[in-house]
Amino acid sequence: MRQVIERGQQLAIDHERALAARIAAGERDALAELYGRYQRPLYAYLCLLTPDRGLAEEILQDTLLAVWTGARTYKGQGSMRSWLYGIARRQAHNSLRRAKLPLTDAAELESIRSPGPDPEEAALAAATRDNLTRAIAALTPVLRETLMLTMVHELSYQEAADVLQVPIGTIRSRLSNARRALQPIIAAAEGSGR
Amino acid sequence: MRPHDACRRITDLLPAYASGTLDQRETAVVWSHLAVCPVCSAELTAWKAIREAARAAAPASAASPDVLARVMDAIGQMERMRPASSRRRWLVTGPPSAGPAASGPARGWRPLAGNPSRWWPALELAMMVVLIVALVGSLLATGRFFPDLGNRRGTAAVPAARMSNDVLIEVDLDVTSAPPTRLTLYRLTLAPDGSTAWDAGAGPALLVVDTGVVTVRVDGEAMVRRPSAGGPASPIAVSTGSDISLQAGDRIALPLAAYELRNAGTTPATVLGLVVQRPGPPLRVSDDVMLETLAAPPPMAMPAERVTVTLARHTLAAESGELSPLITGPSLIYVESGRLWLEPASGNPPRLLAGGTDANEAMETEAVSAAVQVVPGDAVLVEVESVAAATAAGDEPTVFLEARVTPVAATPVSATPGELDVAAAVGARLSPLDPAVTRGAWTLSP
Numbered sequence: 001m002r003q004v005i006e007r008g009q010q011l012a013i014d015h016e017r018a019l020a021a022r023i024a025a026g027e028r029d030a031l032a033e034l035y036g037r038y039q040r041p042l043y044a045y046l047c048l049l050t051p052d053r054g055l056a057e058e059i060l061q062d063t064l065l066a067v068w069t070g071a072r073t074y075k076g077q078g079s080m081r082s083w084l085y086g087i088a089r090r091q092a093h094n095s096l097r098r099a100k101l102p103l104t105d106a107a108e109l110e111s112i113r114s115p116g117p118d119p120e121e122a123a124l125a126a127a128t129r130d131n132l133t134r135a136i137a138a139l140t141p142v143l144r145e146t147l148m149l150t151m152v153h154e155l156s157y158q159e160a161a162d163v164l165q166v167p168i169g170t171i172r173s174r175l176s177n178a179r180r181a182l183q184p185i186i187a188a189a190e191g192s193g194r
Numbered sequence: 195m196r197p198h199d200a201c202r203r204i205t206d207l208l209p210a211y212a213s214g215t216l217d218q219r220e221t222a223v224v225w226s227h228l229a230v231c232p233v234c235s236a237e238l239t240a241w242k243a244i245r246e247a248a249r250a251a252a253p254a255s256a257a258s259p260d261v262l263a264r265v266m267d268a269i270g271q272m273e274r275m276r277p278a279s280s281r282r283r284w285l286v287t288g289p290p291s292a293g294p295a296a297s298g299p300a301r302g303w304r305p306l307a308g309n310p311s312r313w314w315p316a317l318e319l320a321m322m323v324v325l326i327v328a329l330v331g332s333l334l335a336t337g338r339f340f341p342d343l344g345n346r347r348g349t350a351a352v353p354a355a356r357m358s359n360d361v362l363i364e365v366d367l368d369v370t371s372a373p374p375t376r377l378t379l380y381r382l383t384l385a386p387d388g389s390t391a392w393d394a395g396a397g398p399a400l401l402v403v404d405t406g407v408v409t410v411r412v413d414g415e416a417m418v419r420r421p422s423a424g425g426p427a428s429p430i431a432v433s434t435g436s437d438i439s440l441q442a443g444d445r446i447a448l449p450l451a452a453y454e455l456r457n458a459g460t461t462p463a464t465v466l467g468l469v470v471q472r473p474g475p476p477l478r479v480s481d482d483v484m485l486e487t488l489a490a491p492p493p494m495a496m497p498a499e500r501v502t503v504t505l506a507r508h509t510l511a512a513e514s515g516e517l518s519p520l521i522t523g524p525s526l527i528y529v530e531s532g533r534l535w536l537e538p539a540s541g542n543p544p545r546l547l548a549g550g551t552d553a554n555e556a557m558e559t560e561a562v563s564a565a566v567q568v569v570p571g572d573a574v575l576v577e578v579e580s581v582a583a584a585t586a587a588g589d590e591p592t593v594f595l596e597a598r599v600t601p602v603a604a605t606p607v608s609a610t611p612g613e614l615d616v617a618a619a620v621g622a623r624l625s626p627l628d629p630a631v632t633r634g635a636w637t638l639s640p
């Protein structure tokens with residue numbers, strides 16, 4: 001069974017490398033295939049980085065163009081997914097800078113909180129999933145991004161570390177911090193469930 | 195390993211376990227631990243709740259369906275234009291290759307990032323094959339190899355002119371003591387019977403009537419070129435206080451003097467205006483005239499004390515018409531139709547202009563660091579020798595205006611600093627002129 005799974009994973013990796021090679025060779029069908037496979041999660045990720053849906057679409061286009069011109073740089077050392085997310089993140093960073101939208105460095109982001117309900121205050125309310133969703137939206141941007149990449153986009157810790165260009169330990173600590181921030185909501189839910 | 199350490203290690207893995215991203219070995223380790231640890235099981239429940247809430251928070255909508263089509267269009271243009279610019283190296287003769295129609299990206303100008311060097315060789319080879327086929331096809335079609343075939347096929351493959359450079363009008367100015375000055379390109383639209391006075395303080399102006407019939411009353415001398423009347427190519431002088439009737443295609447150079455524009459026809463008239471604009475009173479027109487600011491870069495230093503200001507209209511053939519000689523700058527470019535592909539040279543980059551709805555405010559600029567496609571309505575300030583190539587993109591001819599400032603080639607006879615002696619500067623260049631009207635002085639002094 002284990003051998004079957006590993007063989008399946010290897011086939012998937014081989015297919016991704018072949019896909020990148022076809023894009024590098026100038027096959028537009030390959031780019032369309034990649035787009036069909038990743039456009040929804042990439043677009044969702046970009047919407048996480050900017051609330052402007054139109055801008056997110058433009059960044060998605062920029063990402064695809066960057067993939068087209070840079071496909072030869074993908075050597076298969078990481079997953080194609082983390083490679084794509086990394087490109088999308090860099091394109092978003094560039095676009096936001098060009099548009100003169102505020103950019104904050106990671107260290108600063110760690111210390112601030114997005115506008116919205118305070119998780120601890122929210123914990124006083126009824127413990128529902130909606131409250132938890134709102135509390136996630138109120139996390140600091142880097143905690144929220146890390147949480148969404150791992151829990152929604154299902155990136156492994158290593159993939160998330162590759163995308164965010166941080167050590168893998170930072171991913172673990174950010175998830176731990178996010179969990180701690182959400183604890184009041186969880187505790188309230190557990191309390192009301194008893 | 196103590197139970198506490200085991201829980202800590204498993205806790206780190208629980209988010210990944212909840213979202214199913216652990217590998218098989220780690221999954222087995224966590225699964226085994228959960229079977230015996232209620233604390234970590236409860237923690238897993240919490241992470242599953244967080245996962246569900248996070249998924250609910252994620253936007254579910256997809257990007258619009260034409261994103262991919264726009265990207266493919268942009269790629270198509272990259273493939274056509276990049277090799278076109280490198281064609282200088284080997285395209286010496288032969289007809290232009292006929293590429294597919296270029297619809298272009300939906301947004302306006304867009305720098306196309308990336309280094310296409312990896313597909314240049316393949317594309318160049320492909321382009322050479324296409325050119326050879328096209329050349330043979332052209333010879334066949336024009337009957338140079340087989341006259342009979344040529345007669346049947348007609349003359350469709352005769353290459354069109356690749357480009358034309360039409361100097362609309364130019365004047366010499368003395369800018370010895372002028373403050374930093376900006377060239378501003380305007381378009382005025384006058385309704386039938388509409389009229390406006392032009393603020394003389396704005397600066398010398400070069401006007402080109404694009405459509406309609408316009409009467410200009412000049413309070414001071416002026417010079418007119420009237421291709422519509424079949425007159426001489428050289429400007430003719432106009433006396434002070436004259437009413438001059440100008441038709442489409444006619445041009446007039448106006449000094450610092452009050453003048454009035456009136457639409458003398460029954461249809462709207464449009465006039466292009468290049469103003470060598472001084473700091474000072476804002477440019478104003480009457481309410482029944484629409485004034486559009488096409489290009490208004492920030493003030494620039496003049497390249498010499500005496501300069502020639504030229505307004506030219508360039509037309510490049512579709513697909514690959516290439517500008518020659520190149521724009522050396524400083525110049526102001528405004529694309530009227532088609533698409534212009536500009537490749538920056540190393541050093542001073544060209545600058546795209548944006549914004550500036552107020553006629554008296556300079557537009558914001560953005561340096562062009564990579565090849566850029568300029569579309570109708572966009573303007574570019576070209577610094578000195580900042581353009582490596584200017585090529586037509588797309589499947590229609592590219593027409594653009596260029597306002598340029600170049601040092602006066604000939605030394606003027608006598609000119610008071612800060613003033614332009616028309617007899618010396620203009621007369622020497624644009625003879626014959628009526629000697630009676632060549633004593634005025636054009637100045638850019640404040």
